[in-house]
């Protein structure tokens with residue numbers, strides 16, 4: 114006779130054990146007739162810093178607002194640390210935190226008073242509240258100025274206080290919406306250090322929006338390039354750079370006849386060539402050979418070159434090659 118083994122009731126998923134801290138499927142969001150998020154699906158792994166890189170107005174804040182439950186999606190679904198955004202909204206709130214683009218701090222209150230206020234909002238009290246407040250002040254390096262009014266802080270210090278508030282509830286998953294806008298380089302580096310430390314030591318996951326490609330490239334394990342509410346490429350910075358797989362060479366040329374440009378384009382070593390504002394830009398997988406061949410054509414056609422440079426391929430170049438426009442237009 115087969116033995117029936119009674120299974121222990123499921124305790125609910127442990128947020129430490131889920132492989133993906135975000136699983137979003139086909140998210141859509143419109144404001145009236147204006148569709149801002151257009152079918153976004155993505156996964157963020159535990160312990161990962163995931164970057165959403167896109168220009169101003171791409172819809173980054175709108176997507177983050179949907180993923181944190183501030184806005185309801187028109188269509189689509191998502192789980193945060195294994196909890197359904199809608200059905201388990203309460204549990205989602207316990208495991209995530211959002212540091213919004215706009216400062217949430219009270220300027221008339223000190224950092225300490227701000228943190229006490231937000232600790233109450235997180236239902237933290239007594240010894241635990243004090244411990245958490247001391248801890249986040251330390252992380253944000255604001256301990257020494259904790260009793261000064263936030264209104265007297267520099268832009269960078271205010272951002273760090275904004276971040277400290279977001280860390281009070283020990284989130285498993287932290288959403289940071291353009292946290293370095295208007296921040297001095299020192300505070301910016303400090304914010305980066307904090308993120309790296311929290312990921313390393315607490316296995317925290319971060320969803321990070323930015324329009325600065327340097328940030329996405331240096332801080333994020335994987336990056337989604339996002340434009341007009343859609344992800345147009347996703348991968349590690351290295352994978353994205355390899356996608357366009359070519360170094361850029363630029364030649365300063367006062368006037369380049371169209372037929373010479375065509376001749377450059379026909380070179381076997383040249384992947385792409387464009388001429389605008391007196392600059393000939395050449396994309397080439399083997400830059401040294403391409404430079405030799407392009408200079409050969411220009412010399413043969415008596416076209417003088419005043420300067421030649423190689424351009425490092427970075428996420429800005431990737432964005433440009435995918436969308437035909439600069440990130441900061």
Ligand SMILES: Nc1ncnc2c1ncn2[C@@H]1O[C@H](COP(=O)(O)OP(=O)(O)OP(=O)(O)O)[C@@H](O)[C@H]1O
Pocket residue numbers: 144147149167168169170171172173174175176291324
């Ligand atoms: N509540 C709203 N009602 C109407 N339109 C909105 C609303 N919120 C945002 N939008 C519009 O949606 C578009 C995307 O805005 P969103 O703030 O999500 O972009 P973003 O990528 O975060 O840009 P930024 O970096 O400038 O904040 C913009 O054109 C914006 O004007």
